[in-house]
Amino acid sequence: MPKQSTRKTALVTGANSGMGLATTVELLKKDYHVVMLCRNEHRGEEALQKAKQESRRDHVDLMLCDLGSLESIRQFADRFNRRFLKLDALINNAGVVTTKRTTTTDGFEGMLGINHLGHFLLTNLLLNTIKRSKDGRIVTVSSGAHKVGKIHFEDPHLKKRFNVIRGYSQSKLANILFTVQLDERLEGTNVKANSVHPGAVSTSLGVSRESGFGKTIHAMLRPFFLTPAEGADTAVYLATAPDLTISGEYFYKRKVEPHSKRAQDQELAEKLWHWSEKEVGI
Template sequence: MRGKTVIVTGANSGMGLATTVELARRGAHVVMLCRNEERGRTAWEKAVQQSGSDRLEMMLCDLGSQESIRRLAAQVKDRHSVIDVLVNNAGVVSLKRELTAHGFESHLGINHLGHFLLTNLLLESLTRAEEGRIVNVSSGIYKIGKIHWEDPTLTRGYNVAKGYAQSKLANVLFTKQLARRLEGTRVTANCLHPGAVATNIGVDRNTGFGKSLVGLLRPFFLTAEEGAETAVYLASSPEVKGITGQYFYKKKAQPVVAKAEDPEAARRLWEWSERQVGLSD
């Protein structure tokens, strides 16, 4: 990875931080995208210490704000003409229904639409790489997910599993359609299930609610470092050169259920997403 530029979203904690540290250890210049400046600065210091690398950069980006994403993308392109790897790792789990600044249900708005916009804005820089890679962190919960076309913001019958699963199915469909659209380029796109990882993803950022539950369950779950292994593999391994449009678990490509392989659903989601983030004509 020496000489390569990598962007990791949600890099301030959990798998994002673990992915950052490992790729920095391997010689990459890692741009850590963080929502909060104070937490981001603390994570940057930790990453420098743990990786032993000085090739780490922290930049602010709120994936729930399209203005923030556009501003960040412009800053990245000013600093880095070539991006070798984009790891779309950031994710939220919200026990109650919450909306982004643009009125999207937070799971779909951040986990999918935020990364959809960021990826599209950075595609030109990725195509300049000798071997560009896009790595989307999904989850096995996509199997129970459904794209609620008539009510994507889940105004009726919201629950956390419904919201999270919809966003994770969207991650897989996005990856499949992105890979199709990138045919003929040097850029690949793959997604992954990290396994059951004990992170703070479900902890309320404002109240801290959920910390005690995470603490109780931690012994039964993977560590952040273990959960990051497949993302690091997809970002760096020569074994996956040229492989695209696949869903990985434990560093192995796995088949997906039929609804995640549906090209019409993937196309429809792409076109809907373009309209929501202002990328369509």
């Protein structure tokens, strides 16, 4: 049986930069033991040192996982569940925006594959460990872009009609529908699941790592954006607030935010859940 300290434990996906790193730092300051889930070892190690420096805490670990690979997610979940007795907060923060159609290792359209399906599988594989917490929290970062989103069941991986808005908004709507259905399935447990709109945050999201495309535009707009720490505030609040009683909702600036009719559609949420189970092989 794994051993664990008396500290609460949090797992943050996409923790190597932007809101993920800011979330890590804030959780460390609140005395959580934080596991930083990152895809790239070099960038992850740099972020780990930065998190320690900014928080002046060292109860933080780096674990590697590629959310674009079902096999990598399963291997990670197995390692995590063997190592930790319980998980108090899972922050599904990692996200990608691609202007050209990309695919994951398993052939999923990149944004749907990583932003939704990767987190869907990860959450399900860690669920029993989260349920061992006296007050488990699952926070999934969505976006206001969900309001123009639609789940394209006829072509979910956008093989025929891809564009960035169509793909990104679909993945962000999926984040909320996932939370809605997850909340239904968690009824009677100690776990609360909510989604969050972080606002317009200055991060590297949308900047191509390969070509650098988007850097100039991002630099020009940066003064008008929230900082990563400001964007992370509501996610940290939902993960840690001791008096939180709300579950299954969509938050912005620590308050429940109205969301689209599609995002509130229970039948659509259930349909997406069953489709997602088949896609990831649960």
